[in-house]
Amino acid sequence: MSQFVINMLFVGASFALYFGIAVWARAGSTKEFYVAGGGVHPVTNGMATAADWMSAASFISMAGLLAAGGYANSTFLMGWTGGYVLLAMLLAPYLRKFGKFTVPDFIGDRFYSNGARLAAVVCLIIICVTYVIGQMAGAGVAFSRFLEVSNSTGIWIAAGVVFFYAVFGGMKGITYTQVAQYVVLIIAYTIPAVFISLQLTGNPIPMFGMFGDHVESGIPLLQKLNEVVRELGFTDYTADVSNKLNMVLFTLSLMIGTAGLPHVIIRFFTVPKVADARWSAGWTLIFISLLYLTAPAVGSMARLNLVNTIYPEGPAAQAMTYEERPEWIKTWETTGLIKWEDKNSDGRVQMYNDAAPAFTPAAEARGWKGNELTVNNDILVLANPEIANLPGWVIGLIAAGAIAAALSTAAGLLLAISSAVSHDLIKNMINPKISEKGEMLAARISMGVAILLATYLGLNPPGFAAQVVALAFGIAAATLFPALMMGIFSKRVNNKGAIAGMLVGLVFTVVYIFLYLGWFFIPGTATFANTPDNWLFGISPLSIGTVGALINFAVAYAVSLSTEAPPQEIQDLVESVRTPKGAGGALSH
Amino acid sequence: MTSEKANAAAYWKANVRLITWCLIVWALVSYGFAILLRPMLAGIPVGGADLGFWFAQQGSIITFVGVIFFYAWKMNKLDKQFGVEE
Numbered sequence: 001m002s003q004f005v006i007n008m009l010f011v012g013a014s015f016a017l018y019f020g021i022a023v024w025a026r027a028g029s030t031k032e033f034y035v036a037g038g039g040v041h042p043v044t045n046g047m048a049t050a051a052d053w054m055s056a057a058s059f060i061s062m063a064g065l066l067a068a069g070g071y072a073n074s075t076f077l078m079g080w081t082g083g084y085v086l087l088a089m090l091l092a093p094y095l096r097k098f099g100k101f102t103v104p105d106f107i108g109d110r111f112y113s114n115g116a117r118l119a120a121v122v123c124l125i126i127i128c129v130t131y132v133i134g135q136m137a138g139a140g141v142a143f144s145r146f147l148e149v150s151n152s153t154g155i156w157i158a159a160g161v162v163f164f165y166a167v168f169g170g171m172k173g174i175t176y177t178q179v180a181q182y183v184v185l186i187i188a189y190t191i192p193a194v195f196i197s198l199q200l201t202g203n204p205i206p207m208f209g210m211f212g213d214h215v216e217s218g219i220p221l222l223q224k225l226n227e228v229v230r231e232l233g234f235t236d237y238t239a240d241v242s243n244k245l246n247m248v249l250f251t252l253s254l255m256i257g258t259a260g261l262p263h264v265i266i267r268f269f270t271v272p273k274v275a276d277a278r279w280s281a282g283w284t285l286i287f288i289s290l291l292y293l294t295a296p297a298v299g300s301m302a303r304l305n306l307v308n309t310i311y312p313e314g315p316a317a318q319a320m321t322y323e324e325r326p327e328w329i330k331t332w333e334t335t336g337l338i339k340w341e342d343k344n345s346d347g348r349v350q351m352y353n354d355a356a357p358a359f360t361p362a363a364e365a366r367g368w369k370g371n372e373l374t375v376n377n378d379i380l381v382l383a384n385p386e387i388a389n390l391p392g393w394v395i396g397l398i399a400a401g402a403i404a405a406a407l408s409t410a411a412g413l414l415l416a417i418s419s420a421v422s423h424d425l426i427k428n429m430i431n432p433k434i435s436e437k438g439e440m441l442a443a444r445i446s447m448g449v450a451i452l453l454a455t456y457l458g459l460n461p462p463g464f465a466a467q468v469v470a471l472a473f474g475i476a477a478a479t480l481f482p483a484l485m486m487g488i489f490s491k492r493v494n495n496k497g498a499i500a501g502m503l504v505g506l507v508f509t510v511v512y513i514f515l516y517l518g519w520f521f522i523p524g525t526a527t528f529a530n531t532p533d534n535w536l537f538g539i540s541p542l543s544i545g546t547v548g549a550l551i552n553f554a555v556a557y558a559v560s561l562s563t564e565a566p567p568q569e570i571q572d573l574v575e576s577v578r579t580p581k582g583a584g585g586a587l588s589h
Numbered sequence: 590m591t592s593e594k595a596n597a598a599a600y601w602k603a604n605v606r607l608i609t610w611c612l613i614v615w616a617l618v619s620y621g622f623a624i625l626l627r628p629m630l631a632g633i634p635v636g637g638a639d640l641g642f643w644f645a646q647q648g649s650i651i652t653f654v655g656v657i658f659f660y661a662w663k664m665n666k667l668d669k670q671f672g673v674e675e
């Protein structure tokens with residue numbers, strides 16, 4: 001059976017499963033559409049949230065980031081998991097107690113203002129739309145590589161599948177599909193990792209193998225990796241970083257941003273009780289950590305495998321010739337994600353760090369005239385089974401897993417967008433008299449429009465995929481998280497304070513990002529070059545969300561303290577969200 | 590009524606105290622051990638690397654899971670103790 005047929009079988013079987021679930025879990029009411037009826041078991045919700053959260057970026061890109069950046073990119077590992085601690089203790093249980101459907105619901109009611117509700121809707125839509133572009137693009141890459149269709153056909157197929165189960169099933173359909181998608185993606189991610197860990201270290205558990213001994217050389221794997229990359233002029237995998245302030249702020253921005261992402265928060269509205277929201281956050285992180293604890297092992301082992309492939313006799317000896325390159329390099333060359341250029345015309349593939357001045361003399365002595373092989377970080381996970389010579393069905397599994405990761409996150413984001421439009425904008429602000437049926441129809445139509453918009457942006461990506469993710473996290477950290485937290489932990493913050501805080505946080509964060517990455521990301525419009533010596537106090541635009549959040553808190557408190565206290569019924573509302581008692585009744589309103 | 594209010598206030602105070610302790614652990618393993626205190630822990634080897642590196646790529650995530658489950662367990666006890674459980 002050809003690889004193409006195997007891939008088709010795996011992807012086709014996973015789609016059949018999603019469609020089956022969608023038909024079985026059709027949403028019949030707005031409560032089912034927005035919060036899956038509010039009766040999802042905390043472990044089930046944990047699994048669905050894990051799939052919701054782990055996007056194409058987690059599945060495809062993270063191991064590659066770790067392979068390239070080593071210790072310095074641990075920020076992603078800690079930042080994207082530590083946010084759940086904040087979510088579990090500072091937001092999820094109280095928002096569940098509040099018992100409504102959306103994030104703007106809480107902000108609008110708690111700050112007794114449609115202005116605050118509208119500000120929250122705008123922030124939510126910016127965050128979710130920027131985020132969903134990456135998912136559509138990721139699904140397009142996976143389809144085009146494994147199913148031999150064009151990138152745009154891939155994006156249309158992905159859009160059609162999401163449309164089917166998200167529009168009909170709503171949160172109910174999405175929840176149970178995400179559970180299936182989690183199972184597919186975690187199996188796809190860990191199986192190749194287990195094989196590779198066994199090959200390199202003899203330990204079947206990658207997170208232990210990574211800190212074990214390298215079988216071939218008998219020394220610890222990480223020490224071996226440091227040695228071989230050092231010989232090619234690269235920084236050690238475990239090397240420390242000098243700008244600790246930026247590392248702290250970047251990690252904190254990712255954590256606060258994670259806790260403030262609306263599509264993650266609304267998943268905690270689906271569990272029956274407040275106590276379940278707390279447990280569910282723990283289960284979510286367990287399911288996420290299965291992948292996140294494996295990712296650094298995948299990254300470090302793939303890096304070692306790559307160097308060993310290019311330098312079969314070790315980095316001190318001759319590199320392999322282009323003619324004897326393995327099959328997987330040929331496959332990926334056709335996608336343009338691996339490129340070779342014979343700069344010194346010796347027919348061999350030299351890969352080294354030509355940007356390190358200290359290494360230049362050594363490279364010249366060996367007759368090298370620049371790095372000849374460029375490997376896109378994103379292919380590491382997708383090419384992993386081929387690099388390790390694993391059987392064809394593992395490759396089919398990876399294809400299904402990558403598509404599952406992209407689709408599950410896209411569906412969650414689209415639901416967050418559609419509920420903000422149909423519930424917060426239409427039902428709560430424009431036409432409060434809308435019937436249950438009318439609201440459902442509005443929700444489905446806005447979901448359809450959101451899918452079309454996401455497809456359009458996926459087909460015509462604005463060309464700044466990495467930057468927009470920074471924007472999404474920065475805005476979530478600087479606007480929604482502080483507003484939600486103050487709404488629960490302070491009785492004194494009023495409507496004026498909250499709105500001022502959100503606006504100042506939003507403007508500050510967006511302007512700082514635009515100053516370095518270009519106004520509205522238009523290339524060439526950046527006011528300052530995006531280099532560390534230009535950054536204010538050495539803070540990169542990726543890390544600025546933390547500062548935006550602090551400014552939001554400060555402005556909100558200052559404005560609130562100089563204006564009147566919130567009315568008594570709002571203070572009573574805050575008291576009521578703080579205690580779990582009576583949550584069951586609150587949901588049916 | 591007043592005693593119910595006082596009870597709710599005491600419950601909230603206990604919750605905030607618990608959150609504070611959990612956040613201290615959360616910050617210590619990530620911002621502490623994994624980033625700022627890493628040079629101090631450099632002498633403790635963990636399989637080819639050092640303890641700070643292990644916390645950055647494994648230990649902090651495992652601790653986060655532990656912190657959330659500890660919080661959930663402790664809060665369920667507090668809910669019952671103050672009689673505010675569902």
